[in-house]
Amino acid sequence: MKYPSYLNLTASELEKRIQGLYELASPCRLCPRECRARRAEGERGFCRTGLKPWVASFGPHFGEERELVGRYGSGTIFFSGCNLGCVFCQNFTISQLGEGEEISVADLARIMLRLERLGCHNVNLVTPTHQAPMILEALALARDQGLEIPLVWNCGGYESVEALKLLEGVVDIYMPDFKYGDNRVAARLSSAPDYFERACEALREMHRQVGDLVVRNGLAVRGLLVRHLVLPHDLAGTERVLRFIRDEISPNTYVNLMAQYYPTHRAWEYPEIARRITSEEYKRALALAQSLGLHRAGPH
Secondary structure, rough: OOOHHHHHHOOOHOOOOHHEEEEEEOOOOOOOOOOOOOHHHOOOOOOOOOOOOOEEEEEEEEOOOOOOOOOOOEEEEEOOOOOOOOOEEEEEEHOOOOEEOOOOHHHHHHHHHHHHHHOOOOOEEOOOOOHHHHHHHHHHHHHOOOOOOEEEEEOOOOOOHHHHHHHOOOOOOOEEEOOOOHHHHHHHHHOOOOOHHHHHHHHHHHHHOOOOOOOOEEEOOOOOOOOEOOHHHHHOOOOHHHHHHHHHHOOOOEEEEEEEOOOOHHHHHHHHHOOOHHHHHHHHHHHHHHHHOOOOOOOO
16 A cells, blocks of 8 residues: 555546546535535636636645645645635635635646645645645646645535545545534534534544544654634534534544634624634633543644
8 A cells, every 4th residue: 555545546547536526516516505506517616716726826735734734844735716705714815815825736736746746744735625626636637747745625614525435535634624513603603504414414524534643753744733713702603513523533633623713804894803813712622622622733
């Protein structure tokens, strides 16, 4: 068995995955919105994405979890557009205002290879869900030219299980957000009224594929890494999220409980999130994780 896992797929099997994802992209069912935009005919749905890679920036990133960063950084590629509409998005110029450039699949493959040449420990695909077909097509090209570092699927947690199944054996490290335990809050703040159920389904499928996070010599090599951003007034529904992870995923799940929320983008229009979280709110989240036995949960 070679590592990373995509090296074990035959060219024909990888091509089947690529074609399967393109079929989901037009009419679009790549995410739970199933907006059915006919991308092949030029239509753009909620994420405003066509059938070309749409990239805002790329390069070694040293602000990610230490198990991804290592010595030489995580090779992040920030994709433009998003299948969520978070009013507090810290990358809103990329996700919602259209910053970025459409490039060719071959250019995206060259970016992956360049990140590897720079010494990055992984290719970290930031907000990849709505661009999955183009990403896998680029991966196939990059693999043929020698790419052999793991892929990190760094997503918002609002995923289609059907699409995720086409990523099995391709992605080694899944890093979803688990944003909300309350659908009413998800609807108000991210335009995703079924977020909790879809995130639960997605995490089950991700964990089925890759299991708990495996770290070797300080670096993540395979597994599930969950991020949860603590929000003011416990709007993220932290207890429900953490209980689900413990009871239905694994008490050994690596959970990054994040304290860096700050009001940005349109957050000022929503009084309940128009402030940073307090130290007490974050300490309660940490204490809750400890009391639930999630021994790999905390600030990472």
